[in-house]
Amino acid sequence: MPSLRQLQYLVAIEDTLHFGRAADSVHVTQPTLSQQIKELELRLGSKLVERGRPVRLTPIGRDIAARARNVLRDISEIRLIAERSKDGMAGTIRFGVSPTIGPYLMPFAVVRLHKDYPQLKLYVREGLPSDQFAELRNGTLDMMLAPLPVTGSELHIEPLFQERLHLIGAPDHALFGKETLEYSDFTGEPVLSLDRRHPLHLQAYQICEKMNADIQRDYEGTSLDSLRQMAGSGLGMAILPELYLRSETGGEGMVKRFDIKGWSEKRSIAAIWREGTAFADTYAAIAEVVATEAREILA
Structure with missing residues (x-):
């Protein structure tokens, strides 16, 4: 066998x-x-x-x-059942999260989860959503947090919150001197992005098409920090999420947000787990804590 x-x-x-x-x-x-x-x-x-x-x-x-x-999924759930106490919210959950979300949200969510469910433990792994979807399907991960859209009939997708995206640049950029900014003002302007495996790259590409801006293929960032630093040096603009800009890790010390008329760009974040799992109630409770923490930060 x-x-x-x-x-x-x-x-x-x-x-x-x-x-x-x-x-x-x-x-x-x-x-x-x-x-x-x-x-x-x-x-x-x-x-x-x-x-x-x-x-x-x-x-x-x-x-x-x-x-x-x-x-493999059944074996994984058997192990979880063995770990889970009679109180329900206990054991170790293998939690995947995108690197464009995790560092700027999960520290706060973990504190609340530990307070509410002290017997619950999270094994948090950052990774590209495309890779982690495969790990979720084969049982290596129990649940994950990722940007939408997500597809898969075997997956339960729980939308949690929306987060605004912002176009940023070096504070001395000439366009900051203009009283009113519109999408058309950014025609031909260079915009930096993460590499193409990240969902945020696709969103940046779509936004650049609206502005007729020039997304840079030769200077793809490896992290949100690298995008902010390259933008701060004047290499180009970048599109960054609100949670990152509000975080201690990120912030706006070297960059400034463009205030653009009609700008309403955002991304949606969801929790995902396998459809029909025996622990759907546990994953839903974790997802609600994460969503509550995000909404409080973004309020």
Whole structure:
């Protein structure tokens, strides 16, 4: 019979279509993962993986991976049930969060959660939403916090709050001297963004299209801090979220917000967990605490 680890490796390959990235996602070396997949194929007597570029699962491999996901989810929930006390809100929740949200909201939410539910523990992991959706589906994460839109029939999506986005630039930018600013004033202006794997990049691109601004492909930031610092140096403008600008980590010490007529750009944040999970009530309670804390900060 296949082992749980072998099933986990097969699911990781389907999620990443790459042996190296699959190995990284399950925290083993690539040779170990490759060897275990070969052993799984021998045990089952079927070819499961087409080794090419990109790596793909065979039709049989896809069928087995789909069933493996269900097995891994059930095992994950069995572990959680064992950890959970009779009081309900206890145990360790594996919580994924986008790096454009987590550092500027979760410290406050964690304090409130610990006060309200002292037996509940959060294992918080920052990561790209696209990567964490795969971890949520295969049971590596229990719930996550990410910007909308999110799709997936197997996911429960709980919208929590909306957060304004702001265009910022170096305080000595010439446009700050103009009495009234409109979208058209930013035609051709350079705007910096995170790399394309971040949902915030897509929003920045869409906003730049409205302004006819020029999103910079050669100077993509690795974090909101790097965007703010590059903007503060005069390299270009940037679009940053309200929670970041209000945080001690971020702030507006080196940049200034543009006050643009008709500007109403925002993003929506949601909590996501697997549909039908046995712990939906726990995840909903955590989500409500996070939403309450966000609304208080943004009020």
